[in-house]
Amino acid sequence: MxxxxxxxxxxxxxxxxxxERLWAALTDPKFVRQYWFDMTVECAWTKGSPWRLVGADGSLTDTGEILEVDPPRRMVIRWLNEWKPELKAEGPSRCTIQLEPVDAAVKLTITHEIDRRESRFITAVxxxxxxxxxxxKSLLETGAIATTSHPGH
Amino acid sequence: MDLLFKALADPGRRTLLDRLHANDGQTLGELCRHLDMTRQGVTQHLAVLEAANLVAVQRRGREKLHFLNPVPLQDIYERWICKFERPRLVALRDLKRRLEDGGRGATRTKGGKR
Incomplete structure (x- = not known):
């Protein structure tokens, strides 16, 4: 393709x-909630385990599965929107999260893709x-977050 | 931040970012096709954009694809726009509240917090 x-x-x-700290920040639900607009992530972080994102009001927003996991270097999530029917209709996307040490920092690369042109889901995320x-970044480097508003609110 | 503003301070590099915004994930050849720049010039501009983290390069097979990375632009927004705009937005919200309360009493809250 x-x-x-x-x-x-x-x-x-x-x-x-x-x-290691960044991996923990990406996988610990309590930590995730602090920087991800109050969302809760539910996952066992092993290959094949289900992955779910739950909003602050308890609504299920996204579901999926861990396709690859190699802590603290890489994970791939099959990611399906559950929040809007027109986005869900586009089918699952893939989110690849890559961590590479660079000098005294970690280069975090997120690649979010779907096998269709001009995806509304990819635009939405x-x-x-x-x-x-x-x-x-702010939370890990300074202990405080910069913005709290969710896009579209 | 210095690298970022330096990268944005050139019209050719801003054009490259616009091209990637319109069509993300292009090869060097694709980027050169519609531009009035030499291949060498585009390569140099891309290197500056990559150093500023505005362009991310990914390999797909034998191809090297260039993607626009919007994260540093978010930093500019937070550092140079959001912070300076907030007092005005708060002032506007207070004005609205005062006018609505003054005109109709304190019962109307339409258009208030969301």
Missing amino acids: SATDRSTFVYVIFIRTTP SGGWPRILSNL
């Missing part, structure tokens, strides 16, 4: 921390990722 049959967004951020990552 050529790249043009896909919609892909790539996000890169450098965070002054260790891969594109508003959220930069803020989530910015919050995550």
Whole structure:
């Protein structure tokens, strides 16, 4: 499949921390809630285990499965929107999370892609990722988050 | 931040970002196709954009694809826009509240917090 049959967004951020601390920040539900607009992540973080994102009001927003996991380096999540029927209809996306140590920091690369052109789902998540990552960076480096508002609120 | 503003301070590099925004994940050849720049010039501009973390490069087989990374732009928003805009937004909200309370009493809250 050529790249043009896909919609892909790539996000890169450098965070002054260790891969182990960053991995914990990505997988510990209590920590995730602090930088991910009050969302709770439910997952055992082993290959094949179900993955779920639950909103602050208890509603299920996204579901999926862990396709690959290699702590503290890489994970791939099969990710399906459950929140809006038109986004769910696009089918599952893939989110690859990669951690690479660079000097005294970790380069975090998030690649979110779906096998269709001009995906509305990928556009919808594109508003959220930069803020989530910015919050995550502030939290790990300074202990406080920068923004609290969810996109679209 | 210095690398970021330096990267944004060139019209050619801003054009490259616009091209990636319109069509993300392009090869060097694709980026060169519609631009009035030499291949070498585009390569140099991409290196500056990559150093500023505005462009992320991913390998797909033999191809090297360039993606726009919006995360540093979010940093600019938070540091240079959001912070300066907030007092005005708060002032506007207070004005609205005062006008609505003054005109109709304190019972109307339409358009208030969300």
